[in-house]
Amino acid sequence: MSHVVAERTNALNKGAGPLSYIRRGGALVSLLPLIPFLAFIGYFLAFPLAFIVRDSFLDNDKHFTLHNFALCFQGVYGHSFLVSVRLSVISAFIGAVAGAFIAHSIMRTGQRTRRAVAATSSVLANTGGVPLAFMFIASFGAQGLVTKLLKFLGWDLYGGSFTLFSAAGVTFVYCFFQIPLMVLIFSPALENMKPEWREASDSLGGTPFTYFRRIAIPVLFPAFLSTSLLLFANAFSAYATARAMTSGTLPLMPLLIGNLVDGNVIANEKHLGHALAVCMIGVSVIVMTIYALVLRYSKVKK
Amino acid sequence: MSNQHGISVNLQGVTKTYGTVVALNNFNLDIAPGELVALLGPSGCGKTTALRILAGLDTQHSGQILVDGKDIVGVPANKRNMGMVFQAYSLFPTMTVLENIAYGMRVRHISKEKQVARANELLELVGLQETGKRLSHQLSGGQQQRVALARALAIEPSVLLLDEPLSALDAQVRTQLRDEIKRIQTEVGTTTLFVTHDQEEAMAIADRVGVMRHGVLEQCASPQAVYLNPINVSVAKFVGAMNLLPAVVTTNNELEIYGQSVGWRNPDGLTARSGRALVRPEQLLLGSPTTDRPANAIVTNQTFLGPLTRISAKVMSDGNTLHVEMPSIEASDYPIGKNVVVTIQATSVLLDA
Amino acid sequence: MKRRLSAGNYLVLLCAFAFFVVPMIAAIEFSLRGDQGTTHGLSNYRWILAQEGFGANLFTSARLAAITAILVLLLMVPTIVYLHLGGARWKRIIEFICLVPLVVPVISYAMGVATAMPIFLQSTVYELSFLYVIVTMPYTYRALDVGLSSIPLLTLVEASKSAGATMRQTLVLVVMPSIRSAINGAIFLSVALALGEFTLAVLLHWDTFPTWINNVAQSNVLGAVSLSVFSLVGAWLVVLVVAVGPKSKHSDQNQEA
Numbered sequence: 001m002s003h004v005v006a007e008r009t010n011a012l013n014k015g016a017g018p019l020s021y022i023r024r025g026g027a028l029v030s031l032l033p034l035i036p037f038l039a040f041i042g043y044f045l046a047f048p049l050a051f052i053v054r055d056s057f058l059d060n061d062k063h064f065t066l067h068n069f070a071l072c073f074q075g076v077y078g079h080s081f082l083v084s085v086r087l088s089v090i091s092a093f094i095g096a097v098a099g100a101f102i103a104h105s106i107m108r109t110g111q112r113t114r115r116a117v118a119a120t121s122s123v124l125a126n127t128g129g130v131p132l133a134f135m136f137i138a139s140f141g142a143q144g145l146v147t148k149l150l151k152f153l154g155w156d157l158y159g160g161s162f163t164l165f166s167a168a169g170v171t172f173v174y175c176f177f178q179i180p181l182m183v184l185i186f187s188p189a190l191e192n193m194k195p196e197w198r199e200a201s202d203s204l205g206g207t208p209f210t211y212f213r214r215i216a217i218p219v220l221f222p223a224f225l226s227t228s229l230l231l232f233a234n235a236f237s238a239y240a241t242a243r244a245m246t247s248g249t250l251p252l253m254p255l256l257i258g259n260l261v262d263g264n265v266i267a268n269e270k271h272l273g274h275a276l277a278v279c280m281i282g283v284s285v286i287v288m289t290i291y292a293l294v295l296r297y298s299k300v301k302k
Numbered sequence: 303m304s305n306q307h308g309i310s311v312n313l314q315g316v317t318k319t320y321g322t323v324v325a326l327n328n329f330n331l332d333i334a335p336g337e338l339v340a341l342l343g344p345s346g347c348g349k350t351t352a353l354r355i356l357a358g359l360d361t362q363h364s365g366q367i368l369v370d371g372k373d374i375v376g377v378p379a380n381k382r383n384m385g386m387v388f389q390a391y392s393l394f395p396t397m398t399v400l401e402n403i404a405y406g407m408r409v410r411h412i413s414k415e416k417q418v419a420r421a422n423e424l425l426e427l428v429g430l431q432e433t434g435k436r437l438s439h440q441l442s443g444g445q446q447q448r449v450a451l452a453r454a455l456a457i458e459p460s461v462l463l464l465d466e467p468l469s470a471l472d473a474q475v476r477t478q479l480r481d482e483i484k485r486i487q488t489e490v491g492t493t494t495l496f497v498t499h500d501q502e503e504a505m506a507i508a509d510r511v512g513v514m515r516h517g518v519l520e521q522c523a524s525p526q527a528v529y530l531n532p533i534n535v536s537v538a539k540f541v542g543a544m545n546l547l548p549a550v551v552t553t554n555n556e557l558e559i560y561g562q563s564v565g566w567r568n569p570d571g572l573t574a575r576s577g578r579a580l581v582r583p584e585q586l587l588l589g590s591p592t593t594d595r596p597a598n599a600i601v602t603n604q605t606f607l608g609p610l611t612r613i614s615a616k617v618m619s620d621g622n623t624l625h626v627e628m629p630s631i632e633a634s635d636y637p638i639g640k641n642v643v644v645t646i647q648a649t650s651v652l653l654d655a
Numbered sequence: 656m657k658r659r660l661s662a663g664n665y666l667v668l669l670c671a672f673a674f675f676v677v678p679m680i681a682a683i684e685f686s687l688r689g690d691q692g693t694t695h696g697l698s699n700y701r702w703i704l705a706q707e708g709f710g711a712n713l714f715t716s717a718r719l720a721a722i723t724a725i726l727v728l729l730l731m732v733p734t735i736v737y738l739h740l741g742g743a744r745w746k747r748i749i750e751f752i753c754l755v756p757l758v759v760p761v762i763s764y765a766m767g768v769a770t771a772m773p774i775f776l777q778s779t780v781y782e783l784s785f786l787y788v789i790v791t792m793p794y795t796y797r798a799l800d801v802g803l804s805s806i807p808l809l810t811l812v813e814a815s816k817s818a819g820a821t822m823r824q825t826l827v828l829v830v831m832p833s834i835r836s837a838i839n840g841a842i843f844l845s846v847a848l849a850l851g852e853f854t855l856a857v858l859l860h861w862d863t864f865p866t867w868i869n870n871v872a873q874s875n876v877l878g879a880v881s882l883s884v885f886s887l888v889g890a891w892l893v894v895l896v897v898a899v900g901p902k903s904k905h906s907d908q909n910q911e912a
Contacts, residue, residue: 040785101667132887197394199359203454204453205410206409240853240854244872261762
């Protein structure tokens with residue numbers, strides 16, 4: 001496919017084809033058809049982002065300051081940052097490991113089963129949000145069927161300090177969309193494992209363990225690592241589920257920012273919200289950059 | 303480095319079914335030490351199954367597999383010491399070319415220096431000295447298959463197994479690599495089983511060609527024998543082009559085809575007295591018609607094939623179209639529209655009832 | 656060839672099944688409980704339907720979804736088609752721009768929108784569509800780009816032009832039909848997002864179906880659970896039917912070479 005694209009681009013560069021007039025005026029003219037898109041992006045994406053980045057460096061008197069960012073890592077905000085990171089790491093780890101096992105087991109089932117699982121995963125991974133929160137409240141809440149069932153079996157879920165509305169509870173609920181997301185993204189990597197590799201390894205004298213260690217892990221590791229990073233970013237920025245479950249009381253970065261957006265802003269915290277939002281973007285950019293680098297430098301090419 | 307003596311392989315009464323599909327039905331094959339046997343047949347005939355059972359990648363339901371006289375049934379694939387080359391995509395993508403070739407030695411805990419030395423030796427054997435540090439996706443399809451061959455040979459296998467190794471390549475690379483595989487196999491002397499659906503490839507590379515159909519080995523003989531003396535109608539039809547000419551068995555047990563008497567064989571034990579005779583295009587000659595004979599025909603088409611030209615001629619008496627092959631320099635005598643007479647120059651044709 | 660499942664595989668699949676299905680069943684049971692928790696019935700579902708705002712908010716979300724899908728097509732299809740033709744030199748940078756929403760957490764984006772354009776967003780709820788176009792852009796771009804890469808676009812456009820069609824006619828009559836599945840994918844993605852989006856809607860103080868569920872929950876948890884079950888199971892069934900559909904001729908065949 002790529003050579004077809006290359007040929008097409010070549011043809012265009014030589015000025016062949018009916019669309020060559022578009023380029024005759026040079027780079028600026030060739031931007032003209034992109035104006036609607038660029039205008040849309042400019043107004044609805046670049047403008048708001050530039051706005052919060054600018055405001056995050058301003059104090060209440062519109063003077064430049066770094067104080068807002070210093071506040072981000074202190075007190076309740078610093079604590080929420082840690083809680084958010086921890087929650088995201090744990091839920092990404094559980095999601096990645098469990099999802100990888102499930103994806104591996106599903107590989108061996110029939111095509112229709114695999115398609116049903118893929119469809120289910122895409123629903124669970126994407127439509128989490130508010131319904132997911134209530135589903136868990138219904139099943140694991142104090143009056144939930146699962147809670148009652150476990151109690152009947154002798155395990156009082158609420159006997160200790162557990163509540164669904166704590167960081168641990170939210171981590172548990174996040175797994176409900178983290179695992180399907182892993183299954184969804186990791187399955188194609190598993191499908192790309194050629195049966196010939198296993199057979200070649202066997203016929204060359206390799207044991208199942210050598211195959212796993214020398215071939216399967218090196219091939220799959222980049223996909224596993226990059227997907228884990230994606231899961232981290234996903235949990236880190238999740239808002240709807242946590243808010244619906246805890247009404248915004250848990251010290252999580254997104255919930256704190258949400259409270260600040262929602263109004264009730266104490267005057268001197270106005271720009272702190274912007275700084276927090278920028279920090280969130282910063283963490284996300286770092287994680288996604290590593291994600292892109294892992295994929296680029298992985299030896300396995302499609 | 304070469305494995306001068308080679309090792310014999312015998313498959314005896316091997317049967318394998320997938321559900322209700324019989325992949326191998328009481329399959330027998332003997333390969334002499336150092337010999338290259340090609341299994342040839344349409345897809346689904348069981349040739350790949352035979353190879354995979356020999357490799358230990360599939361298990362048969364019954365039958366014996368002897369390598370060097372010893373039964374290896376129950377020996378797992380990774381203990382059979384067989385080098386296998388797959389159709390494509392079998393190189394480990396995270397390893398360099400050298401690491402791929404050394405893999406079999408690495409799992410055998412051979413010293414690092416020996417691994418590198420032998421891997422380089424094999425790389426030279428397949429003509430890829432320059433590529434040792436590359437990854438598989440940086441190689442062309444033909445190069446990948448050369449590396450796969452080197453990797454299979456690196457373990458000094460008792461048997462080399464080639465599972466349609468050329469079918470994913472371009473036509474030109476295919477012939478080139480085919481000749482190279484033959485050269486290397488002759489050089490190292492490893493007993494080899496080669497599976498293909500391409501008859502030209504099988505003929506060109508093999509010491510003996512085994513023609514398979516429906517899980518049975520129908521004939522296993524030299525390429526010449528399979529082509530010139532096919533053992534039955536199905537082998538004859540599968541290998542090479544054939545004309546099917548209406549024929550009747552005469553009272554003195556010859557075949558009468560378009561008024562000509564031709565000698566025939568009856569390996570299938572036919573009792574029918576008429577049918578269609580199988581005659582190769584080069585067994586037909588064209589000449590100028592003299593009288594009104596049943597073999598009179600008119601040239602309808604010419605296809606230039608390089609050294610040979612295939613001429614299509616429509617027989618006047620029954621409207622059948624025959625294909626005749628002749629040297630191209632003679633073909634200009636038979637332009638389209640010319641009236642000709644067809645002569646059959648064969649002594650032992652087969653009859654398909 | 657289909658390999659057999661090992662005991663370990665079954666164990667993993669069983670655990671996964673339990674983890675995902677048990678909460679669903681428990682939620683369904685919960686949603687069917689009566690007032691005192693002693694009886695079961697459809698009373699909660701009847702209660703939902705009787706609530707003020709159920710139909711109106713569902714309708715609002717449906718309209719939002721439709722407007723979002725239309726905006727996505729109007730904006731993205733001509734842009735990406737152009738990137739595959741005369742504007743190829745801009746493809747990499749536009750591709751990068753389209754990925755930016757992926758690294759901006761929606762909560763940060765909400766903050767930016769709320770402070771940068773407070774006036775704009777107060778006239779009508781449907782202005783949320785513009786923001787949804789941005790949020791879905793990484794996915795819709797990819798779907799359409801893959802679709803356009805899989806057809807001989809330049810040849811089709813040249814053929815259409817030489818037959819006398821204008822660029823708009825070419826887009827509507829030739830290009831869009833030939834990437835129908837990619838367009839369906841883009842529509843599906845934007846509709847799914849618009850129907851379920853909560854963060855932007857709630858923080859910008861608009862009422863949509865998801866925020867309405869959240870409000871209902873304040874007064875009646877049973878009702879909120881019923882609504883959640885209704886929307887999750889509904890979405891799941893729709894996607895399942897679309898993805899698995901009737902048994903296709905080519906599925907479940909063991910091939911042997």
